Each structure stands twice: as C-alpha cells, then as structure tokens.
Amino acid sequence: MSQSTFDDDELFDEATSEMREEVEEALETARAELPEPDAVWEVEADNTLGVLNALKGALDVGDAGDHLREAKKQFVLGQRADAFEDADDLEDDIGELEALFGDIETAHGEASDLAATVPGLKSTLEDAHGDEEEA
Template identity: 55%
Template sequence: MGQTTFDDEDLFGEAADEMRADVETHLEAARSNLPTASSVWETDADNVLGALNGLRSALDTGDAVEELRQAKKQYVMGERAGAFDEDDELADEIEALESLIETLEDAHEQVGELTSTVPALRSQLEDAHSEADDADADTDADADAEADAEDGDAGEAEA
C-alpha cells in the first residue's frame, strides 16, 4: 500500500492538476456545444424566411456559454491561487472561445432582426406593387375611355 502524502506542495500540485483538468473539460464541453460549420452554412429552406429561421437556430450556442463560464471560473480561481503560473495556453483558449461565442451571439441577434424585418419588407413591397398595378389599371381604363370617346366623336362627325 502506498504512503499518502500530506505535503502542502504535493497537495497544491495535485489540486492544480485537477483544476486544469476541470478547465479543459469545461472548454471541451463548450466547444462541443457550439454549432457545426455545416449547420450554419447549409440550408434546406424554400424561401428567405425559412433560411433565416434555420440560420438563427443554427447560431444558437446552447450550453456553450455556461460551459465557458465554468471554465473561466475555474481558471480565475486557479490563476489567483498561482496554479497556472506561466501557462498562457489556457488563457488563450478561453479568450478564443469567448470571442467565437460573442461573434455567434452577435450574428444570432442580427439574423433575429432580419427574421422580423424581412416579412414586413415583403408585405410593404407587395403593397407597393399592388398600388402600382392599380394605378396602371386606372391609367389603362382612362386611356380606353378616352379612346372610346374619340371613337364616338368620330362616329358622330361622320353621321
């Protein structure tokens, strides 16, 4: 049976290793909760609104935000305790993932705005074209009436 050590330095090293492992586990979980590149890029939609709704769903970060938060909490605790001295690799990974999640959230918000704007825009365009068609129909009717009136005047002159 091995001898258990209670040396502060050994315990600190063990705790630092466990904390690093926790940070790495949370970072991996955050990455696995991110949308895939193909889910953001490809669509099966029949129209723009369907494509936008699909994209908005694809841009959802799911539990990635919470996993990143947990990783960052563990990292900050370990960093303040001096467990991650001279280890910028974890900080860089956290920063890169944080930046990616912020970009996804911004894109999600922009697509959400488009999702509500596009149907209103479509309706306004339909109304504008409908009014133009009505104006064309009125112009055509006026022209037909004038032509009929001229034909009637020409017929009276012949009589």
C-alpha cells in the first residue's frame, strides 16, 4: 500500500466527513420519527378522557429521542475534536430539535396530568350534583 493511503490529514478529513454524515442522518431519522401534526390535531374520541389519551399517544416521540441523543453525541465528539470546519448548521438543527422535544414533553405531561385529573373531577361533580338533587 502506498503511504498516501495512511496520511493522517486525509484520514482525519475522511473521519470528520463521516462523522458529519452520521450527525445529519441521526437528525433526519429523529425528525422522521416525530409525531405527525395531524395526529396531534385531529382526534376521534367519545369523550374528553378519550381525547386526552389520544393526545398523549400522539405526543409519544418513540425512538426519536434516541436518535437525537446519538446526533448530539457525535456532534459533541466532533466539536471537541475540532473536527468540523463549519458546524453552526448542525448546532442550530440540534438546538431546534431539542426545543421541539421539550415542547412535546411538556405537552405530553400536561395531557397526562389532565387525563389523570378529569375522571376524579367528573366523579366529584356527579357527587355535588347528586347532593343538590337530594336537598
């Protein structure tokens, strides 16, 4: 084999190119696994609890979080190794996805809280109305 095949600079350039591709692919996969907008907006249910449970299910990000984590790991590794000449776009994409994941997690938590609260509220209201009828 020729010496140029093992040139450190060439190998480094090749490795950084592959690392960037890995980050981009992981980000693309994370985006592809995000909930569909219509699944969050359009719901078929018979009651409020059904709507809330459907919303909780629609807000499940599944493996998308794992892909975002993988993208960020590769990005941090490349950044600390000073491997990327221009990584602002990757950093922006990761930041945007992290913010979106935060919003989705917040909405999921709020829907979960409401789904846990509504049945008890319904029961309490039924009791209150029952007391009115008895009086």
